[in-house]
Amino acid sequence: MNCIIIEDQPPAQRILKKYLDELGTCTLAGTFSDPVKAMAFLQQEPVDLVFLDIHLPKISGIEFLKSLSFKPKVILTTAYPEYALEGYELDVVDYLLKPFSFQRFVKAIGKVSKQEFSQETRIYDAKKECFIKVGYEHIRIVFEDIQYIMADGDYCEIILSEKKYLSAEPLKKWVEMLDEGVFIRVHKSFVINSKEINKISGNQVFMNSGKVIPLGRAYKEAFINRFLR
Numbered sequence: 001m002n003c004i005i006i007e008d009q010p011p012a013q014r015i016l017k018k019y020l021d022e023l024g025t026c027t028l029a030g031t032f033s034d035p036v037k038a039m040a041f042l043q044q045e046p047v048d049l050v051f052l053d054i055h056l057p058k059i060s061g062i063e064f065l066k067s068l069s070f071k072p073k074v075i076l077t078t079a080y081p082e083y084a085l086e087g088y089e090l091d092v093v094d095y096l097l098k099p100f101s102f103q104r105f106v107k108a109i110g111k112v113s114k115q116e117f118s119q120e121t122r123i124y125d126a127k128k129e130c131f132i133k134v135g136y137e138h139i140r141i142v143f144e145d146i147q148y149i150m151a152d153g154d155y156c157e158i159i160l161s162e163k164k165y166l167s168a169e170p171l172k173k174w175v176e177m178l179d180e181g182v183f184i185r186v187h188k189s190f191v192i193n194s195k196e197i198n199k200i201s202g203n204q205v206f207m208n209s210g211k212v213i214p215l216g217r218a219y220k221e222a223f224i225n226r227f228l229r
Helices: 010-023 035-044 061-067 081-089 102-120 171-177 217-227
Strands: 002-006 027-032 049-053 073-078 094-097 129-134 137-142 146-152 155-160 164-167 183-187 190-193 197-201 204-207 212-214
Touching: 002 010, 002 035, 010 027, 010 102, 027 035, 035 061, 049 061, 061 073, 061 081, 073 081, 073 102, 081 094, 094 102, 129 164, 146 171, 171 183, 171 190, 183 212, 183 217, 190 212
Parallel strands: 002 027, 002 049, 049 073, 073 094
Antiparallel strands: 129 137, 146 155, 146 190, 155 164, 183 190, 197 204, 204 212
16 A cells, blocks of 8 residues: 655654554555645545544644545544544545554554455456455456355355465355356356366266365255256
């Protein structure tokens, strides 16, 4: 993520820069003491995240936030707790009350990542591919490369021919995204690529990779109607 700091106190600027360096997941695009200059910068160089103080010269952080024509993700940083409610009404990601620890800072960044994840598994090119967040990276997944998807607790394992990735999206979400003409749910915990089926025997589906996947009773009739007519 690209981010900027809007903060008029040098010690607070140094703390934020230090924490960003230690975390290593954000690129600092600029630091501003003057919110008007920051606004001019954002009009030319939109960023993903803004660390925004509330008590600033010329206009307050709240006024600054209200004036933006677009809304980047914002983490408010302030010594004044009374603005928390107004901040959340403006959809800020988090409210860091000074002085805050590195652990609290990391938690705020985690909230940004969580919000991103709800938007980052985006569908491109008529349900042919998407990007999923893996750690601090966004990995491109081409749907036709998926052999099968297995639910694993609160996560899903996305199995490709040579790699696998862990996704925080539930299996139901993947079912909605994938092309139903190619992918089929065969079990409460499995969605498979029908092009990867080698054979079917009893209540088992044998994949080209050698993986044997159970065929659940609740899904068997639909599976048979589709493939064994």
